[in-house]
Amino acid sequence: MNNMHKTIVELHEMLKNKETTSAELIKESLQKSHEVQEKCNAFVSILDDAEAKEITDNYLSGIPFGIKDNYSTKDILSTGSSNTLKNYVPFFNATAVENLLKAGAIPVNKTVLDEFGMGGTGTTGHTGPVHNPWDLTRSCAGSSSGSACAVASGVYPYALGSDTGDSIRKPAAYCGIVGYKPTYGMISRYGLFPFASSLDHCGVLTRSVMDAALVVDCMKGQDEKDMTSWDSSNIHLAASLDGKVQGKKLCYIKEICDLNNYPEANEELKKHLENFHKVIENFKSQGVEIDEVSVDKNLLDAEPSVYVILSCAEATSNMSNLTGIIFGPRGNGKNVMEMMMDHRTHGFSPLIKRRFVIGSYILQKENQERYFKNAGRVRRLLVDTWKNLFKEYDAVILPVGSGPAKHLDGDKDVLTKDTAILEEHLQIGNFGGFPSITIPDGFINGLPVGINITGNVYDDANVLNIAYALENTMNYKNQIAKEVNHE
Amino acid sequence: MSKYKAVIGLEMHCELKSNSKVFSSGENSYNETPNSNVSPVDMGFPGILPVVNKKCVHDALMMSMILNCTQPEYMYFDRKNYYYPDLPKGYQISQNTEPVGINGCIQIEVNDKRIPVKIHDIHLEEDAASLDHYYATSCIDYNRAGVPLLELVTEPCLHSADEAVAFLEHMRSVYKYCGISEADTKKGQIRCDVNVSIMDEEATELGTKVEVKNINSFGNVYDAINYEIERQSKLKDAGRYNEVEQETRRFDEESGTTIHMRSKVDALDYKYFVDPNLPKYKITKEWLAEIRKEIPLLALERKDKYISELGLSNYDASVIVKEKEYAEYFEEMVNIGIDAKTASNWLTTQILGEINRENISLKEFYLTPTLIKQITDAQIKGTISSKQAKEIFLKALEEKKEPKTYISSDNAQISDKAELEKIIDEILKNSPSQIEQYKNGKTNLFDYFVGQVMKNTRGKANPVLTKELLNIKLK
Incomplete structure (x- = not known):
């Protein structure tokens, strides 16, 4: 019994040929869940009572998967990794989950995230930090930390994630797997606990581009409960992966990728960028044209603040329903206002309370023009800049982060301000709702690093196909985390 | 009477008729049983999303046109953020950036005189839940949460309680004529806020504005305005006008007075911003034209027509246009050939008397215009006297039989x-x-x-x- 490291197609063939059963896969997946929980603390809930399902022609039928704990799951605890919802059992499924259940997929656990997705370290969930399976002293990044950890550990072939800034695509890089968020609205957000509605995307973490395509093919679809969802019935992602990229045009941005921008670069960053350029050169040999382009540095420098402003503002409002009145633990107090205050004071971690304060400040009448409206304008400028690139190029290709996973204790990583854009540029994919996928592109000191491909809205099939071709030029497809030994 | 000029502005909230709520699939109907018309969206459970009800937008646009407002090019909704136990999401979806109508004006009739009322804006929003307060506890009823609400805001251009109530009556009539709302104050479907200030007759600068919030009947609007005018005038007379504070008050029905709620300095900042879950969408010229065609002839227009074209008295015409069903009944009588004057007499005296006595609507009334015509025709022919006509009317009603039954049989007039x-x-x-x-x-x-x-x-x-x-x- 050792199958959960396999791809979805392989597992499906085995199930079809009766070489294994759904029940066996579930058993293995649950057993691995408990092992990973022990080592990495990746789960809020492990669904030991998960039941086998009939094997149909759907690739996902009978195969276990994981769900990030900010998806509403009917009759299953859904906490958002927050004390404010620590006992919340929803009575409805998120549409994306519902679609997968209809496909016959079997949820076996709910994965840990940074509280409500508001963090990038995997350390702020109410059940404690998630450890990176490649190196337990390091983080998985976030916020889809548990999902990335579990997929990399071979618990199952895929887990659901959500992505507001880079919450799927960065953990994927740090865990050496694939993370894909499709165009905004391709997957319904109904039932996803909101962080920042205009930036929130559903998506998936897998170990191969093909698996990502297969899963999103089942998750997507217009939903009458989400007005921002759109009809993608003419898009068949998995079927459109042919690996033909001859004549495709990509670009990378000098201001982000050139080592000379980072005078204080450490060894890891140097190796990361070197590796990036090597991968690019190699990809060119497939007949892909890859150009270096230049983007206004001031615009790029403004990006991280724009993200903070917009996401905090929307988050403050989105999480105003968490009062402990209708659901969640009741707070104490002499009157209802005091009860709400008590619930929120004790329920949220300090980090997200800080974000609420920022969000409230930004939305105040006297500050709106200066912060909120201006941030909206810069968002538009950035999106327009990227859209202009997409007029000439199929996609933008960029390195993810400034190196491999950071240390959990934080002290060993010196973050410098000038690498901010390298750390944060994936957020532009959320500003524009662009389809964006991260795949592993190498190792630094035994730890995985990733590369990202982002294309124009609705051009998901093209973006995935480029990633699929690039994946085939490297040896990191379907890799399972192997713990590295340290000095 | 105060010697000062009163300046009054109104905010009128009216619940709309629709099958489902304005942003959810929850049922929109008045229900005595608390929490029986509720969807997860109405209670703000984590992960819910709003979906706008197109019919509500349609009706809001119709009202915007009737008020001669400017309609926006795109439909937007904003979040109005504040914490209150009756507000499940912690924000109300409303309109701030681009209301469905701005800068309008509508003619109303006050004591037989027509005056224009300027409209600041009209916007579509969702209602909050309702709270029932008891001695030591309060209960929340989410039936009302998410019910479509149109909020209409006038400019401060009214000058008496009479004008204010006439405006509200007029708008209630418009809502009912268009079938947009039942506009029933008894069911809490209309709620009003009034702003009152006073100034010297010749002054150019407005006085200090006092807001009285959440008044639930037109009678109380009338009383609240008069109370405020008197209260502020007394202070001004006594040279203590500086004690009139910019504040929010509430009307206390029992004492007929207004009571301080909060001061301007405590006013909330609602932190409005465009709701990202409701993508803006274009309001096409074609759609607007379609809606315009659907606007029915309204009360004042019908009244003018009855007087000028059908020769009715001002009084009778006023009575008939009071309710759309009266007007429609009357017009049907005239259309099938009953003389307008005769039709008016029958309607305003016999028929309305009867339905008021029975407390039924005209739709439930047994004698349709066609049946009434059997009586009026016989009267014209001289077959029956007016006294007999009344008797036949009552008898037909009582026995639910066509009037002609009594005209041809032994009950009929002897003309042989x-x-x-x-x-x-x-x-x-x-x-x-x-x-x-x-x-x-x-x-x-x-x-x-x-x-x-x-x-x-x-x-x-x-x-x-x-x-x-x-x-x-x-x-």
Whole structure:
């Protein structure tokens, strides 16, 4: 019994040929869940009572998967990794989950995230930090930390994630797997606990581009409960992966990728960028044209603040329903206002309370023009800049982060301000709702690093196909985390 | 009466009629059982998303046009953020950036005079849940959470409680004529806020504005405004106008007074911003044109028509246009050929009297215009007297039978000459002394003979024919 490291197609063939059963896969997946929980603390809930399902022609039928704990799951605890919802059992499924259940997929656990997705370290969930399976002293990044950890550990072939800034695509890089968020609205957000509605995307973490395509093919679809969802019935992602990229045009941005921008670069960053350029050169040999382009540095420098402003503002409002009145633990107090205050004071971690304060400040009448409206304008400028690139190029290709996973204790990583854009540029994919996928592109000191491909809205099939071709030029497809030994 | 000029602005909230709520699939209907019309969206459970109800947008646009407002190019919704136990999401979806209508104006009638009322804006939003307060506890009823609400804001351009109430009555009539709302204050479907300030007659600068919030009947609006005018005037008279504070008050029904709630300095910052879950969408010219065509003829327009084209009195026309169903009933009567004046008389006296007594709507009323026409036709032909007409009307109503049943049978007027002659001859034979007195000049005895005929026929004798025959026989 050792199958959960396999791809979805392989597992499906085995199930079809009766070489294994759904029940066996579930058993293995649950057993691995408990092992990973022990080592990495990746789960809020492990669904030991998960039941086998009939094997149909759907690739996902009978195969276990994981769900990030900010998806509403009917009759299953859904906490958002927050004390404010620590006992919340929803009575409805998120549409994306519902679609997968209809496909016959079997949820076996709910994965840990940074509280409500508001963090990038995997350390702020109410059940404690998630450890990176490649190196337990390091983080998985976030916020889809548990999902990335579990997929990399071979618990199952895929887990659901959500992505507001880079919450799927960065953990994927740090865990050496694939993370894909499709165009905004391709997957319904109904039932996803909101962080920042205009930036929130559903998506998936897998170990191969093909698996990502297969899963999103089942998750997507217009939903009458989400007005921002759109009809993608003419898009068949998995079927459109042919690996033909001859004549495709990509670009990378000098201001982000050139080592000379980072005078204080450490060894890891140097190796990361070197590796990036090597991968690019190699990809060119497939007949892909890859150009270096230049983007206004001031615009790029403004990006991280724009993200903070917009996401905090929307988050403050989105999480105003968490009062402990209708659901969640009741707070104490002499009157209802005091009860709400008590619930929120004790329920949220300090980090997200800080974000609420920022969000409230930004939305105040006297500050709106200066912060909120201006941030909206810069968002538009950035999106327009990227859209202009997409007029000439199929996609933008960029390195993810400034190196491999950071240390959990934080002290060993010196973050410098000038690498901010390298750390944060994936957020532009959320500003524009662009389809964006991260795949592993190498190792630094035994730890995985990733590369990202982002294309124009609705051009998901093209973006995935480029990633699929690039994946085939490297040896990191379907890799399972192997713990590295340290000095 | 105050010697100062009052300046009044109104905010009128009206719940709209629709199958489902404005942003959810929860049912929108008045229900006595708390928490029976609720969807997860209405209670703000984590992960819910709003979906706008197109019919509500349609109705909001119609009102915007009736108020002669400017409609926006795109439909937007904003979040109004504040914490309150009746607000499940912690924000209300409303309109701030681009309301469905701005800068409008509408003519209303106050004591038979027409005045324009300027409209600041009208916007579509969702209602909050309702709170029921008890001695030591409060209950939340989410039936109302998410019910579509149109909020109409006038400019401060009204000057008396009479004008304010006339405006509200007018708008209530418009809502009902368009079928957009039941506009029933008893069901809490209309709630008002009023802003009142006073100023010297010749002054150019407005006085300090006091807001009285959440008034639930027009009578209370009237009382609240007059109370405020008096309260502020007294302070001004006493040279203490600086004590009039910019504040929010509430109306206390029991004492008929207004009571301080909060000061301007405590006003909330609602941190409005465009709701990202409701993508903006274009309001096409074609759609607007379609909606415009659907606007029915409204009360004032009908009233003018009844007076100028059908010759009704101002009073009768006013009574008939009071409710759309009255006007429609009346117009049907006229359309099938009942004389307008006759139709108006029947409607305003007999018919409305009857439905008010029975406390039913005109739709439930048994006698349709066609049935009424059986009576009025018989009257014109002289088959029945007006007294009989009324009797037939009541009898038909009581027995739920067509009026013609009573007109053709023994209950109908006796217009047969031979039959009447027989009756008259019999009476004359038995009244020799009266005939002698009559012939000797006591001509007022003529009425005595008519009376005898009527008595004998239980009022069914055709009066015209009776008089004619008596005249011949008494010569």
